[in-house]
Each structure stands twice: as structure tokens, then as C-alpha cells.
Amino acid sequence: MGLENVIAEALPEVLTTRLDSLINWARKSSLWPATFGLACCAIEMMNVTSSRNDLARFGAEVFRASPRQADVMIVSGRVSRKMAPVLRRIYDQMPEPKWVISMGACATSGGVFDNYAIVQGVDKVVPVDVYIPGCPPRPEMLIHAVMMLQEKVMKESVRDRKDAPDAEAREAITPGTLPVTDGSSLREPRKDQPLPYTIASTHEKRRSF
């Protein structure tokens, strides 16, 4: 096409830029979500990729079937206590860099389900980058969240998103083997023990539990 010709004529042969800018630009332009639908919000999430809303305009339409190929986890719906270890495991299986969008009132705060079965906010399980209100949010709101995430990606540094060291990853506790409902650490955090299921990423260590 003629685009290359225009660029070649308009720009010099050598450009200087910050490495962060270049890599973040590449990352934000292909945010691939993991295929992970939890409840009715997932219906709206599917709608986002349809021809009417067309998330492909922002480079995030490729829902990958494997977390190994995904960059974003869209938590679309209420997280039950039984699903929480599964969700954490999928998050751990995603390679860095990875981001999380908490979609809808239930994923964000438990929503109307203030009961024993539902985790009151997915940020108790994984670190969340963007929250979306709504029950369910409209597809436009999810697109807005993706665009906000793109802005956030552009502000990050490559150093923030390193993989966990190999030694730490090898010693990490196998997901799903720990008691889930023992809440004693909420009252008295145990500093001597590593976080469960965790190959904690650098940005996760900042979160307050």
C-alpha cells in the first residue's frame, strides 16, 4: 500500500525513542484477553467482540483459549469461593505482563450477593487494574475499560512487569492445595509465609491485602 511510501518520505531513517514507549505501544495495541466467562457479564463480554461493538478496533478482540497466550483477564461475573482458586490458578498461568479487568458490580464488590458463597470482590484473589461498575455493564463500558487499560499500559515501565525469578516460581505452592476459608490471616497477617498459590508479580507485591 501507499502508507509505507508516505512514512518513508515523511520521516527520517533513524528515530530515537524511549524503550518503554515503544514496548508499551506494542503491548497496548494487542491486549489479548483470556477466554474466561463467569456469569451474565460474560454475555456482554461476548457482545463486545461482535460486529456492532467491534473490540478489534482496539486490538483486544483475540480471546485466547489458553491463559499462556493471554495478556488480560476479564473477570466477567461473580466469583464464587469455589471458583476463586481456579481463577487464581488461571491468573498464575498467564505470563507477564498481565492485567486484570474486574467487570461488573459482582466481580468488583460482590454486588447483591453479600453471602457465604460469593467472594466480595475479586481483588481479594488477584490484583485488579480497572474496575467497571454496572449490572451488567454495557459493551461500551468494557471498551472504555480496555481503553483506560491501554492508557495505564502506556504509563508503565518495562521493569514493573518482569516475570518472577525461576527459583521463586519453582518453590511456589501448588494452586488449589491450601485451605480457602481460613480467614485468620485477615486479622493477623502472617509475614513469614509466602502468599498462597503465588508466583507474585512485581505489581502484586504492592497491593494491600
Next chain:
Amino acid sequence: MSELQQPESYTEVSQPASPQTPSQIAAALQREHADWVSEITTALGETTIVVPREQIVAACEFLKTTPDYEFNFLADLCGFDRGPEEEPRLEVNYHLFSTTRHHRLRLKVLLNEEDAHVPTVTMIWRTANWHERETFDLFGVIFDGHPDLRRILLPDDWQGHALRKDFPLRGYEPYSLT
């Protein structure tokens, strides 16, 4: 018009002869096996038989295999908690249905909280397997002889039984990964 008429066999299947109503079945059961029936309740057109725990398997077997009754379908098996101050506290309800005769019957077993054991009916209706696991999970009723009595809805390490009246709505512990 003759093309649109239903075949004769179809009308026969859709409207089977039901020689006995559920209350008649209950009365007959009380006549033949008085020790199986401790109480009969009829309300809102539904008949409920309270069966002693020791006789529930025999009663279910009888109702399923007797040609006049033919309750070949266990529509539901569920628990019920009357509350911690009630005695007996727990119920197990068996909702029977006959796909050939189109009649329904409800059996009920009353259980004390300290001795919440009831024999399994999985050998009669295999669908009872998951229903009994659910009742065990949410009410803590132990089904003796069940082939695989594990929790089915809640996590394996759950404490307590969630649908009992004295279970706190938000659970005993706030959720935490650690």
C-alpha cells in the same frame, strides 16, 4: 380434517388411565403396611406421607415396583431445616412421580439433629446420588450406604452446612486466600 386428527395411540399415551389418586394410594399404603405410615397430610391437592426412617427404603421400593403405582421417577430429593429449636429438626423429602400414570406423591422422613442419618435410595433411583450429596452438603444429613457421599456444591474444605437456619448468611469466615 382427518389428516389432522391425532392418532389413537397418541391420545392413549398422553392421557393414561390413573386408577387411583395420591390420597387413595396413601390410604391403601396405610391399610397394607401400617408401620410404614406415621402420618398422612393432604394440602393444596398434594399428598404427603411421613415415613419412619427405618422403612423408607422398603416404602420406596414398594411404590416403585408395584404395578398399580409405578413411581419410576424421583422428581426431587431435598432437605429442609425447621430451625434449631424444633424437634425433630430436619426433614428429607422425596418427590415421586410416575411417568406412566402421571401421579405424584411426596414422602417425608423426619430426623433429629443429633442423629441425622437416613438410608440411601440410590439403589432404587440412581438419580438420588447427586440429590443426596446436595442434601448432605447443605443440611448435613448423612445418607447411610451412599456410594460417594462428598460435598457437591460447596468447596471440599467447607465448614458447616450452608442451608441450616443457624448458618450465618455471610459464612463463618470472610474470604481469604491465605
